[in-house]
Amino acid sequence: MFFNGLIHLLNIRFKPQIDLPMKTTANVFSNRDITVTYEPYVCTNAERCARELSNVFRNSVIPWIDLDGDSTEKIIRQVKKCPSGALKFSYNNVNNEVA
Ligand code: SF4
Numbered sequence: 001m002f003f004n005g006l007i008h009l010l011n012i013r014f015k016p017q018i019d020l021p022m023k024t025t026a027n028v029f030s031n032r033d034i035t036v037t038y039e040p041y042v043c044t045n046a047e048r049c050a051r052e053l054s055n056v057f058r059n060s061v062i063p064w065i066d067l068d069g070d071s072t073e074k075i076i077r078q079v080k081k082c083p084s085g086a087l088k089f090s091y092n093n094v095n096n097e098v099a
Pocket residue numbers: 042043044045046047048049050081082083084085086087
């Protein structure tokens with residue numbers, strides 16, 4: 001599937017050539033309420049996010065995460081379902097609230 005190919009491409013692109021302990025750089029996406037990070041090393045490619053919220057987690061468009069694709073509440077629910085922990089979110093304001 002194309003999504004697997006995209007994740008595989010991201011994994012290749014961001015993988016170090018040698019096995020040294022190394023900090024990875026997460027992909028970072030924000031809307032006015034939250035910031036979502038994606039860690040390609042951690043993703044298990046289960047495609048759950050793309051299957052269940054395809055307007056946000058897109059498999060044929062770069063950038064592949066579009067936080068304007070659905071409500072912040074739905075995005076948060078979907079991020080919490082990520083089985084690997086590759087997706088994480090944080091609120092943009094100190095009160096941990098959606099505007
Ligand atoms: S739900 Fe998580 S583990 Fe599954 S494809 Fe999306 S980011 Fe990767």
